[in-house]
Amino acid sequence: MARMLTEDDVDEIAFRAAADGDHRGAAATLETLAESSDTHGETVTRASLLVDAGSQYGLAQDWDEAVRCYRAAVADSSDCPVDPRVWLHDGLLRQGKAEQAAALRAELKAARLTDPAVYEAVAESLEAVELLQDAHVWFTMGYHRCENAPVPDFLLDLLLVGRRRVRIALGHPADALDEVAEDYMETVGG
Known part of the structure; x- marks a missing residue:
């Protein structure tokens, strides 16, 4: 059985991207993790990982990819710390x-x-x-x-x-x- 992801794991991906500037790479990693349902838990869900991926695409100024991730998070409907529609709203405004x-x-x-x-x-x-x-x-x-x-x-x-x-x-x-x-x-x- 795969190890459950924690918020610290997700934060580590974001911190690495902040340090090396590879936001697209971080987004791709987060999207891959979003598709690995055996690693999801109560606090790290598919929707939350997709929101985090969208945020990384946003940091890379790729709003099309960010919006795609946010739309997928909204459609997924698993738990998310903040309603993913707010991030979709942000992406749409920036587009x-x-x-x-x-x-x-x-x-x-x-x-x-x-x-x-x-x-x-x-x-x-x-x-x-x-x-x-x-x-x-x-x-x-x-x-x-x-x-x-x-x-x-x-x-x-x-x-x-x-x-x-x-x-x-x-x-x-x-x-x-x-x-x-x-x-x-x-x-x-x-």
């Missing part, structure tokens, strides 16, 4: 496929998820392509949808920090939620 990305955002919004990482990832993708008003909406929506969910407070604070960053870029004056973000930044920064 310039705004309509497909918008349709995926509508699907994610309708799902009414209570995972702050979903909202943060979507908002940061929007911010990266300078869709700042949309990023503001996702950071804010994420905070409100997750504020009563059983999640660590710091994840909510991170949504507010992102929201504050976008609000500054948009030229909005500080509001009560921005003050919470600034308090958090002071606490962790000093």
